[in-house]
Amino acid sequence: MSKQVCIICGYVYDGALPFTELPNDYACPICGVTKTKFAIVTHDFKEAFLKIDYGLYVLTTKDGDRDNGCVIDALMQLTDEPPVVAFSINKANMTHDMLMKSREFNISVLTGDAPKELFRVFSTKSGRDIDKFQEFTDTKRSANGVLYLSKHINARLSGKVIDAADAGTHTLFRGEIMETKVINNKDTLTYSEYQKDVKYRRMFCYQCQQTAKGTGCTMAGVCGKQPDTAREQDALTCEMIALAKTMHEQNIYKAMGVDLIVDGLFTCITNVNFDKENLTALTAVIKDKRIKHGGKPAMESDMLFGGDEDVRSLRSTLLFGLRGMAAYAHHARILGKRDSEVDAWFIKGMAALGDEHSIDEWLGLLMEFGGVNLKCMELLDEANTGVYGNPVPALVSLKVEKGPFIVITGHDLHDLKMLLEQTDGKDINVYTHGEMLPAHGYPELKNHPQLKGHFGTAWQNQQNEFKNIPAPILWTTNCLMPPKESYADRVYTTSVVRYPGMNYIEADSNGHKDFSAIIDYAVRLGGYSEDRQFTGGNGGTTVTTGFGRQTVLDNAPVIIDAVKAGAIKHFFLVGGCDGAQPGRSYYTEFVKQTPKDTVVLTLACGKFRFNDLDIGSIGPFPRILDMGQCNDAYGAIQVAAALAGAFNCGVNDLPLTLVLSWYEQKAVCILLTLLSLGIKNIYIGPSIPAFFSSNILNALVEKFGLTPISTPEADLNKILG
Numbered sequence: 001m002s003k004q005v006c007i008i009c010g011y012v013y014d015g016a017l018p019f020t021e022l023p024n025d026y027a028c029p030i031c032g033v034t035k036t037k038f039a040i041v042t043h044d045f046k047e048a049f050l051k052i053d054y055g056l057y058v059l060t061t062k063d064g065d066r067d068n069g070c071v072i073d074a075l076m077q078l079t080d081e082p083p084v085v086a087f088s089i090n091k092a093n094m095t096h097d098m099l100m101k102s103r104e105f106n107i108s109v110l111t112g113d114a115p116k117e118l119f120r121v122f123s124t125k126s127g128r129d130i131d132k133f134q135e136f137t138d139t140k141r142s143a144n145g146v147l148y149l150s151k152h153i154n155a156r157l158s159g160k161v162i163d164a165a166d167a168g169t170h171t172l173f174r175g176e177i178m179e180t181k182v183i184n185n186k187d188t189l190t191y192s193e194y195q196k197d198v199k200y201r202r203m204f205c206y207q208c209q210q211t212a213k214g215t216g217c218t219m220a221g222v223c224g225k226q227p228d229t230a231r232e233q234d235a236l237t238c239e240m241i242a243l244a245k246t247m248h249e250q251n252i253y254k255a256m257g258v259d260l261i262v263d264g265l266f267t268c269i270t271n272v273n274f275d276k277e278n279l280t281a282l283t284a285v286i287k288d289k290r291i292k293h294g295g296k297p298a299m300e301s302d303m304l305f306g307g308d309e310d311v312r313s314l315r316s317t318l319l320f321g322l323r324g325m326a327a328y329a330h331h332a333r334i335l336g337k338r339d340s341e342v343d344a345w346f347i348k349g350m351a352a353l354g355d356e357h358s359i360d361e362w363l364g365l366l367m368e369f370g371g372v373n374l375k376c377m378e379l380l381d382e383a384n385t386g387v388y389g390n391p392v393p394a395l396v397s398l399k400v401e402k403g404p405f406i407v408i409t410g411h412d413l414h415d416l417k418m419l420l421e422q423t424d425g426k427d428i429n430v431y432t433h434g435e436m437l438p439a440h441g442y443p444e445l446k447n448h449p450q451l452k453g454h455f456g457t458a459w460q461n462q463q464n465e466f467k468n469i470p471a472p473i474l475w476t477t478n479c480l481m482p483p484k485e486s487y488a489d490r491v492y493t494t495s496v497v498r499y500p501g502m503n504y505i506e507a508d509s510n511g512h513k514d515f516s517a518i519i520d521y522a523v524r525l526g527g528y529s530e531d532r533q534f535t536g537g538n539g540g541t542t543v544t545t546g547f548g549r550q551t552v553l554d555n556a557p558v559i560i561d562a563v564k565a566g567a568i569k570h571f572f573l574v575g576g577c578d579g580a581q582p583g584r585s586y587y588t589e590f591v592k593q594t595p596k597d598t599v600v601l602t603l604a605c606g607k608f609r610f611n612d613l614d615i616g617s618i619g620p621f622p623r624i625l626d627m628g629q630c631n632d633a634y635g636a637i638q639v640a641a642a643l644a645g646a647f648n649c650g651v652n653d654l655p656l657t658l659v660l661s662w663y664e665q666k667a668v669c670i671l672l673t674l675l676s677l678g679i680k681n682i683y684i685g686p687s688i689p690a691f692f693s694s695n696i697l698n699a700l701v702e703k704f705g706l707t708p709i710s711t712p713e714a715d716l717n718k719i720l721g
């Protein structure tokens with residue numbers, strides 16, 4: 001029986017079942033690609049050769065007026081005194097013939113950011129058919145008169161051929177190196193990385209915490225996003241940048257253009273929109289608008305995540321922050337709130353993504369953005385509390401009562417309100433899921449008696465938890481996972497959330513949504529015949545919420561007295577997103593181990609790791625105080641500022657530590673806001689964002705004391721001394 005080798009990672013299938021009889025959805029156990037990426041192993045030496053790794057280089061030479069070059073991989077240093085290297089070139093290459101004549105060469109040492117285009121020009125094309133340097137223009141000439149690549153390299157070596165030996169299909173050259181130049185400290189691109197990351201790269205996305213191998217999704221998204229959807233999101237982003245540049249240059253801040261950009265950004269957040277056709281349609285609308293205003297064409301989407309590592313890092317951080325802020329601006333706008341400064345900054349920030357900036361300018365933009373995002377969160381706070389009242393503490397049951405019910409998830413309180421109004425008096429109960437939990441604290445939402453309780457644990461458990469429930473589920477924002485067949489008929493999405501083939505509820509021109517289809521389906525499904533008691537992640541049967549900004553501030557005198565009396569020694573804000581990574585149990589353990597004289601403020605969905613725990617109370621308060629959704633970070637900042645005012649100190653001097661868990665892009669904008677406020681020594685986990693380059697991370701550590709989480713024990717010891 002012949003073996004099959006994965007041409008991406010070199011894994012060899014040698015199982016008992018013939019490869020052809022493996023199921024069609026068989027995936028490589030190492031890199032996850034499908035069966036189509038496997039090839040029969042015909043010679044054992046080839047299989048072994050696939051295990052040899054080496055760097056990749058472009059060797060260039062010049063014969064008279066003619067420049068040419070090709071990719072080589074077989075290069076080695078022979079001696080350093082004298083500096084001599086050896087390399088081989090296929091005799092069929094024109095570069096080979098030119099080098100035999102000219103004897104002069106340059107070697108450009110490639111780095112991992114080398115684009116596919118470079119390999120198309122220097123690897124798959126012949127100098128006999130094209131002038132390669134007409135197609136690849138990022139070049140310079142060294143003292144020997146030979147061209148070398150000026151981008152995507154870390155070093156250049158210039159040399160002369162000493163001798164050439166026949167090696168069958170190839171010629172083996174020895175060359176003396178006459179001059180070298182080190183450009184940067186980036187790693188050299190290896191052949192195996194090229195195979196995996198460049199040649200077969202079908203997409204690139206590294207915006208969320210679960211990104212593949214902690215570096216980037218290149219074959220398909222860990223979240224389920226397909227390559228064509230990812231590429232369309234990139235195209236949409238580039239069109240939004242082009243439209244923003246047009247608006248910025250012409251000083252036009254039309255609400256319509258801002259809204260298109262805000263919704264386009266929101267659409268690209270992790271677990272929001274998997275519908276490529278919808279993205280294509282949105283891209284077309286934005287492109288039309290740009291053309292109508294005489295704007296210049298959008299940049300190539302390959303450029304979005306290309307270029308210098310640090311610049312790419314800073315550009316990505318701003319883009320992902322803007323995506324996060326867009327979600328908040330969208331929710332505020334739906335409730336009738338917008339702010340001209342926030343609107344203008346969407347245009348300024350998006351336009352800035354298409355321009356060149358120094359590192360200092362990028363850092364300045366990020367800090368400015370953090371301040372604007374605070375304003376945007378304040379806007380949403382005003383909108384939510386203005387329409388639904390200030391949240392009040394609520395004990396929320398995890399029991400589902402018998403009879404028809406609907407589960408609603410995401411962050412959009414307006415969608416929930418419309419659903420509640422349309423289910424009033426119909427004997428259909430409504431249960432929140434995920435980030436909708438804080439709705440139970442809002443007076444204008446909780447006054448609908450059919451808003452009974454909360455269903456489910458963390459969002460990443462949805463594929464398991466939704467499969468058997470006799471009820472439809474409405475997604476209003478992230479986090480949608482690819483629905484399983486077992487509940488696909490019960491999936492309803494609305495707003496920016498879309499998944500091909502799933503039910504979608506559109507708003508009419510007044511923003512009204514007709515939820516009768518989901519209500520009718522809930523009636524047909526009928527719900528449970530008896531009450532069902534569910535539990536949280538730790539076995540609890542209730543959770544609390546509603547400790548919003550106003551409730552905490554109203555109780556400030558009690559809290560301040562408790563601090564002065566020594567009953568409260570420290571505050572922790574353990575907040576942020578949840579995710580599937582096993583390392584996230586850190587947050588459960590951390591909260592469990594906090595001393596009894598400390599208070600845990602929390603917000604966003606990371607709390608599902610611990611919000612059903614009973615860790616006691618201090619005076620009238622439970623020790624875990626749920627302040628709300630991720631955007632309620634605004635409220636937490638107000639509380640911190642008020643405490644600092646009461647104790648006549650800065651926020652950094654308070655007995656307060658922020659321990660953040662991040663997953664998607666709203667966490668990015670919140671982090672930038674906290675840093676822009678000068679808040680230091682924030683703990684962050686479960687991993688550092690892949691889009692922070694080492695230099696940028698070092699800068700954040702040095703300036704702000706940003707600290708990766710370690711273990712709950714070690715971190716608590718460090719914090720509490």
Ligand code: SF4
Pocket residue numbers: 205206207208209210211212216217220221222223224225230270271
């Ligand atoms: Fe990968 Fe996250 Fe991007 Fe999905 S959103 S493709 S998981 S980095």
